Amino acid sequence: MMSEPKTGAREGAMGFLTDTTLCIGCKACEVACKQWNQLPADNFGYTGNSYDNTGDLAAETWRHVSFVEQLADDSGARPTSLKAFQSNWLMMSDVCKHCVNAGCLEACPTGAIVRTEFDTVIIQQDICNGCGYCVPACPFGVPALSPIDHKAHKCTLCYDRLRGGMEPACAKACPTDSIQFGLVEDLMERASDRVENLRQRRVDGAYIYGDRETGGTHGIDGLNAFFILTAPSETYNLPAEPELPQDKTFPSYASTILAAAAFAIGAALSLRGK
Amino acid sequence: MVTESSGFQRRWENRRARARSAGDEAKESYYGLPVIHKPHWDWWIIVYFFVGGICGAANAIATLARWHGGKEGESISRVARYLSFGMVIPSTICLILDLGRPERFLNMLRVVKLRSPMSMGTWILLSSSFFLSLLTVDQARRDGLLGQDNPLVRMLRWMPVRLIDALGVVPSLMLAGYTGVLLAATAVPLWTRNHLVMGPLFLASAFSNAAAAITLILGLRGRSVEGARHRIERLDLLAMFAEVALLVVFKRGLTRTVSDPLETGQTGKLHRYGVLGAGIGLPLLLHGKSIIGRSPSGRSVSIIASALVLIGGLAFRYVMVMAGHRSADDPKATFEMTRKRD
Numbered sequence: 341m342m343s344e345p346k347t348g349a350r351e352g353a354m355g356f357l358t359d360t361t362l363c364i365g366c367k368a369c370e371v372a373c374k375q376w377n378q379l380p381a382d383n384f385g386y387t388g389n390s391y392d393n394t395g396d397l398a399a400e401t402w403r404h405v406s407f408v409e410q411l412a413d414d415s416g417a418r419p420t421s422l423k424a425f426q427s428n429w430l431m432m433s434d435v436c437k438h439c440v441n442a443g444c445l446e447a448c449p450t451g452a453i454v455r456t457e458f459d460t461v462i463i464q465q466d467i468c469n470g471c472g473y474c475v476p477a478c479p480f481g482v483p484a485l486s487p488i489d490h491k492a493h494k495c496t497l498c499y500d501r502l503r504g505g506m507e508p509a510c511a512k513a514c515p516t517d518s519i520q521f522g523l524v525e526d527l528m529e530r531a532s533d534r535v536e537n538l539r540q541r542r543v544d545g546a547y548i549y550g551d552r553e554t555g556g557t558h559g560i561d562g563l564n565a566f567f568i569l570t571a572p573s574e575t576y577n578l579p580a581e582p583e584l585p586q587d588k589t590f591p592s593y594a595s596t597i598l599a600a601a602a603f604a605i606g607a608a609l610s611l612r613g614k
Numbered sequence: 615m616v617t618e619s620s621g622f623q624r625r626w627e628n629r630r631a632r633a634r635s636a637g638d639e640a641k642e643s644y645y646g647l648p649v650i651h652k653p654h655w656d657w658w659i660i661v662y663f664f665v666g667g668i669c670g671a672a673n674a675i676a677t678l679a680r681w682h683g684g685k686e687g688e689s690i691s692r693v694a695r696y697l698s699f700g701m702v703i704p705s706t707i708c709l710i711l712d713l714g715r716p717e718r719f720l721n722m723l724r725v726v727k728l729r730s731p732m733s734m735g736t737w738i739l740l741s742s743s744f745f746l747s748l749l750t751v752d753q754a755r756r757d758g759l760l761g762q763d764n765p766l767v768r769m770l771r772w773m774p775v776r777l778i779d780a781l782g783v784v785p786s787l788m789l790a791g792y793t794g795v796l797l798a799a800t801a802v803p804l805w806t807r808n809h810l811v812m813g814p815l816f817l818a819s820a821f822s823n824a825a826a827a828i829t830l831i832l833g834l835r836g837r838s839v840e841g842a843r844h845r846i847e848r849l850d851l852l853a854m855f856a857e858v859a860l861l862v863v864f865k866r867g868l869t870r871t872v873s874d875p876l877e878t879g880q881t882g883k884l885h886r887y888g889v890l891g892a893g894i895g896l897p898l899l900l901h902g903k904s905i906i907g908r909s910p911s912g913r914s915v916s917i918i919a920s921a922l923v924l925i926g927g928l929a930f931r932y933v934m935v936m937a938g939h940r941s942a943d944d945p946k947a948t949f950e951m952t953r954k955r956d
């Protein structure tokens with residue numbers, strides 16, 4: 341019997357595999373993204389959070405490398421030996437997940453957010469009117485309104501480069517192939533092999549974030565840009581089991597309609613003459 | 615227009631809690647930084663929720679009063695209809711100015727998306743204002759505002775008013791309640807945790823605000839409409855009791871972390887004293903004598919009470935939106951909502 345596929349990704353879907361065990365925190369992806377997409381510098385500041393002065397994904401920042409220096413082990417003591425890969429120093433290049441069922445896309449009231457022929461999710465800048473509803477509708481905090489043009493922006497998975505037969509700028513620039521681009525089904529297979537290999541090499545915590553089991557859960561059904569992580573997802577600021585917010589729309593409408601009927605009856609009764 | 619005041623801050627503006635090191639903060643979250651982005655919504659959307667709610671509920675009240683209210687229902691209906699019509703324009707203005715690119719408002723009308731409450735809301739506002747405009751014109755004709763006997767008036771007599779009334783009441787009711795669904799269908803913990811209660815809660819508040827506004831107008835118009843005022847006041851009380859019940863249900867379903875913005879800080883204070891105290895508790899107290907004695911309240915009491923209800927209604931929307939911002943900024947709340955469930 342065929343086993344259930346690990347992701348709900350449609351046939352021919354293109355995506356990213358970001359393998360954090362290979363990331364060296366060089367931020368070449370951030371720079372390459374800014375340069376290719378001509379994204380302006382944003383409010384550059386000092387965070388005091390390890391080497392992460394980028395902070396988060398935003399309207400002008402579509403790749404964001406997070407840094408977690410694990411100073412203490414679970415018991416609170418300083419570790420006396422370094423773990424294999426990343427040596428107690430976790431780095432992860434975060435990006436738009438290009439969800440199989442995307443909250444931002446379903447929320448968009450103008451149809452500006454569409455799914456491309458590569459099964460990626462983009463915001464058409466000539467249509468977006470900056471209503472900002474995609475911003476809280478994303479369970480990963482990806483889209484954001486730009487303070488410059490007041491429209492919503494996020495990673496396009498380099499739609500223009502894909503059209504030209506090239507891989508996205510970040511994947512191209514990544515010196516360790518921590519960021520890999522390709523067909524989601526191929527990448528998922530590669531990721532499974534890699535996780536097995538890592539486990540054999542005693543990285544017991546390695547797992548895929550973005551299959552149907554973790555990350556792409558509760559209606560999202562998988563992420564076309566997924567990750568290999570070695571710590572709980574929350575360490576990297578990723579929700580463990582996010583939900584697709586729009587799955588709540590119809591039940592909420594139903595309860596509202598019931599309440600509306602009750603109120604109409606109540607109003608009619610209290611307005612009735614004696 | 616979007617302002618720089620909210621939604622645009624970069625995350626290092628969410629400073630670490632005092633006396634906590636980066637290492638400590640990194641243990642349970644990513645340096646205490648938000649997981650999700652909060653919306654940019656502030657006053658435009660808050661006022662839109664308020665006037666839009668009144669617009670929808672007032673039109674529904676106008677129709678119901680006309681159908682079931684007898685002669686006194688007519689005077690309620692008249693006030694409610696004009697009030698509702700008066701709220702359409704500020705609603706639309708707020709909705710448009712809230713956009714980052716207001717000149718592109720019409721792009722909202724490119725698509726109909728049932729699962730997007732923002733899309734449905736635009737269509738709900740549009741259709742309810744269409745029916746409402748026709749009904750207001752009819753009201754104006756019957757009030758003699760369009761003249762007595764001219765071609766326009768003669769043509770308007772042919773309008774199927776009962777049908778328009780029946781068709782208009784549906785989008786009006788949805789306009790009063792969909793704003794709760796709009797908040798519920800997001801990733802913001804405070805709004806989505808109890809998503810089934812959000813729509814009914816906003817609906818109840820809209821009804822009580824609209825009834826209060828009508829009461830206020832009838833109260834200011836003097837003794838001639840005393841009977842009508844007493845009846846709309848009954849509806850206001852009913853809506854307020856429903857609102858209290860729904861608020862209890864809403865808050866009982868929240869965990870301590872998720873409900874924190876409603877308990878602490880500025881939004882907590884405003885929720886306790888503004889929404890619950892001044893907006894619901896005080897008006898109920900003022901009406902206490904009439905509730906127990908089953909006799910209508912005096913004119914001055916009812917004017918003060920309904921003004922308080924209206925202030926409370928605006929405060930309720932302010933609190934829900936701004937507490938939502940705080941909820942979105944709190945990684946603990948998001949993690950709690952998305953923790954592995956077996």
